[in-house]
Amino acid sequence: MVWQIPLSNGMVALVDDDDIDRVSRLPERFTSKVRINAATGCHEWMAYRDRDGYGTFSLGDQKVLAHRFAYEEVVSPIPDGLVIDHLCRNPSCVNSEHLEPVTPRENLMRGFNRNVVLHHAGHCLQGHTDISIHSSGRRICRTCDARRHRELKDRRRAA
Template sequence: MNLNPTRALAIAAGLVMPLAGETSHVVTPKDMARFWVKVAAPDSNGCWLWTGKVNRYGYGDFGLRKRLVKAHRFAYTVTRGPIPDGLVLDHLCRVRHCVNPAHLEAVTQRENTLRGDAPSARRARLTHCPQGHPYSKANTYVTSRNERKCRACHRIRQRAYKAVLRAKETTK
């Protein structure tokens, strides 16, 4: 592939923004100007809030070659370089429309999920079952629905169930 000098410099500088599909876009000074005009001055938390289009999930969207890219991904890519393969960006500030690269960290999807506040993340952080038994390797099993269960509680439930069955047998 024969690259023109501008594209070669942009690639060397990491200023190539991946787009949907297998395409990419060399970030131009015009793109940079259009982007940074939509970023507000830092707030009290140091967040650089995106003032452009925000999607229904709270993330900023930025138009690039008739495609939308996430504003925080664009900011990270042009200031810190490409996002490593297999990693996603985590907002350390928990503000989804923040584009401050210092507030973004490239992590695995699993790590990003566990750091969040979704029900799955809250359950994953639990160290004990509702009855107080530890979720240790020996006391925990995973169901076919990928749910963590306490072996001690399961034994208690099984004993109670079998006692009910025995009581029914003796009353017949």
């Protein structure tokens, strides 16, 4: 069954029984800071978010990440050594169905940072295939790196 839930901002959220069941397991002080996005199914944290978009929640004198709190309250404790991955790619989402515990490496490899793109694509963003692995473990396009060094050298010479 789909329910119409009036929101404090005058809008109405459409939620199903599964959403109601999951949200009802969380404390009112927490759920009052959550808005359900009917289009995406995300339960978006509307209170304070850090610079990366992750919600934070005060639990006594301790700050906790809202998505981790929601997962542990609704599903189970997060196993040691694992982190929570947002399957929806929305860092403010606290919907336990959009969260999955994974290793830090798996979480990184699912992301979109430049080195992950290089790893999956086998070429840099410019299309060069001359990729090498730096001593730090980073993947570097030799062609782009040589261009950056030339430009830096030219700027220093001109100054």
